[in-house]
Amino acid sequence: MTDGLVLDRASVTYRQSLGHSLTAVDGVSLQIGSGEVVGLVGESGCGKSTLARAVCGLERLSAGSVSFDGAPVGRLGLRKREQSLLRIQMIFQNPYASLNPRRRIGQQIEDARKINPGDAPRVAELLAQVEIEPSAVNRFPHEFSGGQRQRIAIARAVASGPDLLIGDEPIASLDASLQARVATLLRDVAVRAGASLLFISHDLAIVRLIATRVLVMRSGRIIEEGPTERIWNDPQQPYTKRLLKAIPVADGLGRLPEIDELVD
Numbered sequence: 001m002t003d004g005l006v007l008d009r010a011s012v013t014y015r016q017s018l019g020h021s022l023t024a025v026d027g028v029s030l031q032i033g034s035g036e037v038v039g040l041v042g043e044s045g046c047g048k049s050t051l052a053r054a055v056c057g058l059e060r061l062s063a064g065s066v067s068f069d070g071a072p073v074g075r076l077g078l079r080k081r082e083q084s085l086l087r088i089q090m091i092f093q094n095p096y097a098s099l100n101p102r103r104r105i106g107q108q109i110e111d112a113r114k115i116n117p118g119d120a121p122r123v124a125e126l127l128a129q130v131e132i133e134p135s136a137v138n139r140f141p142h143e144f145s146g147g148q149r150q151r152i153a154i155a156r157a158v159a160s161g162p163d164l165l166i167g168d169e170p171i172a173s174l175d176a177s178l179q180a181r182v183a184t185l186l187r188d189v190a191v192r193a194g195a196s197l198l199f200i201s202h203d204l205a206i207v208r209l210i211a212t213r214v215l216v217m218r219s220g221r222i223i224e225e226g227p228t229e230r231i232w233n234d235p236q237q238p239y240t241k242r243l244l245k246a247i248p249v250a251d252g253l254g255r256l257p258e259i260d261e262l263v264d
C-alpha cells in the first residue's frame, strides 16, 4: 500500500457546446506523501481547481485514477467514499464556501470535531491555533474580517481530522499584507495536525514560503516539478521561468499577467 495521495494518469474532460470537449486535466500523475507540503502553481485556467475537485471526488475522471492510502477514491461505494473523503478537506478562496453563515463558529467547529475519528483538539485550542480569540465562539461568520473568516475555515477543516488538506487559492481574496501570514498559518496548522497540504496558488512567491516541493501546471499537465528551491533558483521550463519573472510585475491586486502571452 502506498501512503498518501496518488494520481495515476488522471484526466478530466468537460463537454462543451456544439460537441466540443475540453480536457482540463490531462493525464496527471503525482504523489503527495504523508505530512508533505506541496505547492501547485500555474496561470488561471490551467486546471488547478479541476484537479483539486477531482481529488475530492467532485469531478468524474475521464481516464486514470485517484487513490488515497491505497484506496481508489472514485470507485468506492458511497458510504466508504464519504468516509474516505472526510479524510480530505478543502479550503476555498471564499471561506463562505465552507462556513455556514447562519451558524455560530464554535458550533461549526464542534460539528466538524464530532466526525473526527481521533482526538481532535478542543474548539478553544483550534481557535487559538488560528489566532482567533476563543471568546469569539458565539459569533457568526459575518462578524469577522475576511482574513479571520479564512482562519476560522482552516480551524473547521482541521477539526474533522483530515489526512490531507487542499487549499484552492485560499489566500487569493485576502489583502496582500495578510496573504503570507495566512498561508504560513495554514501550513503550521496542517503540520501540527499531521496532515499533508496541497497548496494551490498562482503565486510562486507565496508557495515558496511554505512548500517543500512544487508542481507546475500548464494546460492541464504537470510540466515541471521539484524541490521548491530548485524550481525557484533553477527552473527548467520556459513557462516556469516566465511565472517567476512575472512575480515582480504583479499588479496591485497580486494578479499575474497572461502567461501565454509571455511564453508563446
Ligand SMILES: Nc1ncnc2c1ncn2[C@@H]1O[C@H](COP(=O)(O)OP(=O)(O)OP(=O)(O)O)[C@@H](O)[C@H]1O
Pocket: 014, 015, 022, 024, 042, 043, 044, 045, 046, 047, 048, 049, 050, 051
Ligand atoms: N464545469 C466546467 N465546465 C466546463 N469547463 C470548465 C468547468 N470548470 C472549468 N472549466 C474549464 O476548465 C479549464 C480549467 O479550469 P480550472 O478552474 O480548473 O483552472 P484553474 O487553474 O483553477 O483557474 P483559476 O485559477 O482561474 O480558477 C478552464 O478552461 C475552464 O474554463
